[in-house]
Amino acid sequence: MTAPAGVARRPAVRAFGTALWLTVAGLVAWLLVRAAGYDHRTPFAQLVSFTPYVAAVSLVPLVAALVTRRWRAAVVAGVVVAVFGAFVVPRAIPSGAPSDGDRLRVMAFNTKIGAGSVPELAALIRREKPDVLTVQELTPEWAAEFAALRLFPYSALRALPGASGTGIWARYPLTDNRTVDPKSGFDQTAAQLRVSDGRVYEVVSAHPRPPIFQAAEFGSPARWVRDLSRLPSASKVGPVRVMAGDFNASLDHSPFRTLVDTGYVDAAAQVGKGLVPTWPMNGTKAPPVTLDHVLVDSRADASRFDAYTIAGSDHRAIVADLVIR
Missing domain, CATH: 3.60.10.10 (Endonuclease/exonuclease/phosphatase)
Incomplete structure (x- = not known):
């Protein structure tokens, strides 16, 4: 005898939601280290260099939250993406003619x-x-x-x-x-x-x-x-x-x-x-x-x-x- 499909999916759905929130939390922690300048010690002094890569990765949980209609996670992930963008994107935009x-x-x-x-x-x-x-x-x-x-x-x-x-x-x-x-x-x-x-x-x-x-x-x-x-x-x-x-x-x-x-x-x-x-x-x-x-x-x-x-x-x-x- 097997469990109904909906019941079988529930642990997987919960696991996905947990993984999504943990990923967003990790990105928030990275932002806090970057924003607060908590990079005067190992391993943050080394890891902070990779912020542009992490900024690109931050799009993944946002897309995942939107696709699965997890609106609260999407809002938080959207704020994370916006802050990363504020840190990183200006470096890729010319600031005016000399x-x-x-x-x-x-x-x-x-x-x-x-x-x-x-x-x-x-x-x-x-x-x-x-x-x-x-x-x-x-x-x-x-x-x-x-x-x-x-x-x-x-x-x-x-x-x-x-x-x-x-x-x-x-x-x-x-x-x-x-x-x-x-x-x-x-x-x-x-x-x-x-x-x-x-x-x-x-x-x-x-x-x-x-x-x-x-x-x-x-x-x-x-x-x-x-x-x-x-x-x-x-x-x-x-x-x-x-x-x-x-x-x-x-x-x-x-x-x-x-x-x-x-x-x-x-x-x-x-x-x-x-x-x-x-x-x-x-x-x-x-x-x-x-x-x-x-x-x-x-x-x-x-x-x-x-x-x-x-x-x-x-x-x-x-x-x-x-x-x-």
């Missing part, structure tokens, strides 16, 4: 401790003709191989073994070569770029420590937060500041948003390419996220942003055109 002004093309590249292909990067530089290049994880060997090509007449280098070194190459003179903060885990180069008509820009090769899982390592989340806080805030006086490189942070990380909110423009987000992934790009199974950025203070706008894969590196080279008012 104003008239002086042009500066900026490129940034993380070599992956010297493994990135110098010939491929050189070919990209010859094609793109950037005015300034910032490099992260700059080893002495990679710096010597690249410098031998004589692609730029000027440089400000802090090449070091391992991942700590950074540098700047430019078509114009670089002066006042210094480290951003000697207390930072990585040696982030800063210099004054003096272009031909007398204009001066401050350029920073940005590379805060990563928020890796092991608390005892140099890249713990707490140290990552401190490194981001040591990067200079935006200013409306003095030379226009450009910071380009591997920030080991996305726009979903609250320490990075705090830095941007001091008055910086994220070039990729301004031109509607803020969701273009930059790491990892070497076949690693993790979904790629956006950790490499070009920031410029609010006296400038971005008119273009692109990212290019370079053999040997797990980061893409990024290029941004800036318009300085």
Whole structure:
């Protein structure tokens, strides 16, 4: 003897409803972590990077609730989708045409401790003709191989073994070569770029420590937060500041948003390419996220942003055109 079909379906229906509400609850928890900036510790510092993917997944319970006519779940799921959209979608929408002004093309590249292909990067530089290049994880060997090509007449280098070194190459003179903060885990180069008509820009090769899982390592989340806080805030006086490189942070990380909110423009987000992934790009199974950025203070706008894969590196080279008012 078998139970009526309706009776047999009831446990499955209840299980589906429970799974739906649990999924929505998990998405709400993710939103709370993202909104409250509760990402200063493991595992949230690492997971928050994947918010754009979770935002896409949030559509699934909404559709499921609508199809099965679970209206209360649909309302909550709809609010979740709307909030995720408010966090993520603006990065994919251009925020307006740049104003008239002086042009500066900026490129940034993380070599992956010297493994990135110098010939491929050189070919990209010859094609793109950037005015300034910032490099992260700059080893002495990679710096010597690249410098031998004589692609730029000027440089400000802090090449070091391992991942700590950074540098700047430019078509114009670089002066006042210094480290951003000697207390930072990585040696982030800063210099004054003096272009031909007398204009001066401050350029920073940005590379805060990563928020890796092991608390005892140099890249713990707490140290990552401190490194981001040591990067200079935006200013409306003095030379226009450009910071380009591997920030080991996305726009979903609250320490990075705090830095941007001091008055910086994220070039990729301004031109509607803020969701273009930059790491990892070497076949690693993790979904790629956006950790490499070009920031410029609010006296400038971005008119273009692109990212290019370079053999040997797990980061893409990024290029941004800036318009300085």
